[in-house]
Structures are given as C-alpha cells and as structure tokens.
Amino acid sequence: AQTVTQSQPEMSVQEAETVTLSCTYDTSESDYYLFWYKQPPSRQMILVIRQEAYKQQNATENRFSVNFQKAAKSFSLKISDSQLGDAAMYFCAYRRARRRDDKIIFGKGTRLHILP
C-alpha cells in the first residue's frame, strides 16, 4: 500500500527566509503524481504545486519549488522569501497516474509558522 510520511509536525521560519518541508512516500508504482497542498486558518485546501513522476525536472511555482528524488522517494517543498501569508498547514500527497480511480493519499501535515 502507498504511504506518505511527513516527519516534521511543526516548523518555524523567519519572514523573508527560506524553509524546506520534508516528505517521503512509499510506492511500487513507477508512474504517479505528487502534490503539496496548503491549508491556511481559513481551512480551505489549496493546491500549491504538482510533480509528475516521469518528469525529471523539479516543478516550480513562483516562490515554491520542489526537490523530487525519485530513487529516494523523497519530495520536499522549498518556500523562498517566506511571507506571513505562507503560515499554514502543508500536506504532501500522492496519487497513482494513468488510473481513473483518482484516490489521493495525504501525509499528516506540517504546520508552518512564519516569524515576523
């Protein structure tokens, strides 16, 4: 069975600094998607970034980028120039590709605090 592990329940970073959130996963599949979702205090789950496993290039969205290490089954999220609005719970998630059952498996989350 696929699993997603986020080993850091909480992290803090100074505003304008860079922070990296860790995520590892376990799967026997070769083709899959990985995601980072953000859940601010408003409770809304917001997609931050997506990575397709067959692509070697790391995904980037503005200040957010990932370090995807397929062999190590690692998928970390880097947030550059941290802003107060980045404070939220961050969930790493996995989904098998090329299947229409579309189930996503979520990690337990990392709560990120931004220090002014």
Place this chain on the structure above:
Amino acid sequence: DAGVIQSPRHEVTEMGQEVTLRCKPISGHDYLFWYRQTMMRGLELLIYFNNNVPIDDSGMPEDRFSAKMPNASFSTLKIQPSEPRDSAVYFCASSAWDIQYFGAGTRLSVL
C-alpha cells in the same frame, strides 16, 4: 467558476440527530470525493463517485454514514444518528483528472 461549494460551513447538532452535508462540485468534473479531517487521523477519504456512481466506500466508518450523488451537480453526506466522535471537518473535492479541488469544508460539532 465558483469552485467546489459546501454547505453549511458550520453545523452544531445534538447526539442522535440526523446531519446532512451538501456539496456542489465544479461543473464538468466527473469525480467527487468526501473526506473527513480530524487531529488524530488527519485527512481520510470516506467515499468517492465517478459519474455519479459510488466507486469506493471502504472509508465510510459505519453504517450510520451514507452518501448520495443524484446528479452531476450535487452530492450529500448523511450521518444518522450522529455521535460526538463524528465531530470533524468534512471536505468535498472534485476533479476531472489528476488535480482535486477542495471545498471550504463543513465543521461538524456533535454535542
């Protein structure tokens, strides 16, 4: 598009009462998911539908939980009778392929 719409945002009820949560998916999305989020268990998938048909309900905790999708634009999650341990945030999400879009959730408190 307005996104996935859930109602109500908050629901407070007494143990034993019936609770109905509602969801309107994004138009054109053929998958709909119901999740439950608690501090102890994180995000759990309860059930999902494809083209209005339930595909996997193995995450539904008990027979007290039921979900329906009578048409492509509406789904309900019902708990009858409700219990205090059902208190959680319930999310609905919809997708057309690989990205799931979430509603704002319903916070359920069962007293």
